[in-house]
Amino acid sequence: MRLHTLKELDQSEGTHVAFTAICAFTFLTNYGIGGLAPAFFILHLEFHKSMTETSHVLLWPILVLGLFNFFWVPMANYFGKRPIFVFASLLLCVSYVWGAVATSFRSLLWSSIIGGFAGSSSEALGAAMVNDLFFLHERGAKMGIYMNAISGGNTLGPLICGFVVQSLGWRWHKWIAVIFTAVNFLAVLFFVPETRYDRRSELVGRLSASNSIQVLPHSDSEADVEKANEPTTRQAKRSSTGSHSPIPKKTFVQELRLWSGTSDTNLLKMFLRPFPMILYPAVVYSFLCYSVSLVITVAVNILNSFVLQAPPYSWDAQINGLINIPGFVGNVVGAYLGGRLVDQFCDWRTKRNNGIFEPESRLYMLIFPFLITPAGCILFGYGVERNLHWMSLFFSYGMISVALTATPTITxxxxxxxxxxxNSDALLLVNGLKNIVAFGFLYGVIPWVEEVGYIACFGTQAGMFVAIVGLGAVPLIFFGAAIRHITAQWRIIL
Structure with missing residues (x-):
């Protein structure tokens, strides 16, 4: 499997530093906003807001995190990813300062919304940068790490916040976020380079001497491009040796520049280009899987403080935060199942398939969240409604959290x-639409639970997960290659 000719990025320590800074950015987005969940009961009492109104501190930023993907990704594709990340990481820090000094619920809510606006730049663009920085055989593991950074903010954040709220007050949760985001802003400013790279034009330029390259106008995988062009690649290398100098490596000062020029594509076209991709089955399946995984996990995150800090459990905030320990463990397990284990499985299948990589190989590993997460949903519903021992809530949250990293990492x-x-346009749709769908469900999750109870609510969510993840994977596993070859001929990408 020869794929390295399609990527010329240096896999140096700088690459991993840049990747770490991007992961920290997305972690801190969810840490500062979603991490406030253990303080919801306290905020509900301090600002005299209902349970539903208090949950808006998390719900509206979730919507913003999705919607403004449709703003940041086209801007990054046109102006470059580096200036977007530098500006957004600074804005995130400012929004947390605002939240720390907020004196009213409305002010706190708007600071979280602005934080969501800034942090939304990291969702689709961060995933796209994984593909910019790493090779195909590394992407599963690296995407797993990235998804752990996203979900870790929603698990480690509340875990830390519980102790901070109990000892210092909820404002100190924001001040801690300010300190870390300020440090990470400097890391982004100095160590995250511009990764925008025109692979197709570079490939064509390198092979122009052969005059016989076959370029697939809408190739459905990196491996297909390489396979189609492999014979002429060898010919072009022989004919062009010495006539094409490699791209010179930029100096550190050059890497610090925020301006790298604009794309040849019209900006309006950049904004419109992603939407037709909703017709691709892989995109639809991925965003639905991510949506249902996010809905179930965040529903538990919203509800657990109202459950555990009220009778019969009557926990204080710092003890309430401990429920995120199994959540974090579930995230780590899910990231491994959906990341490194998937890479190893794909390597094994590729060797058995005469060296031909098929993207559908990844989907087999959805069997793990398919079995684990619905069982966790049912256990959580029964645990709350029947006042079972708190260990049932711990285990169920851990089982549910497996899906938040495993499912989106794979899909x-x-x-x-x-x-x-x-891929940045495709991932824009996945990340943008899943937050919009999640907002719609989560906006009504408290009234839903109050009306039908926890067993019916979480039983329904378990059924949705089984239907979307399980039934959706079957046709893609068996007919995915045929579907990709058919959709590759579509002329819907602007």
Missing amino acids: MAYVSDCALPV
């Missing part, structure tokens, strides 16, 4: 494999 890597040349 987003699958989308990237199928649509690498336009």
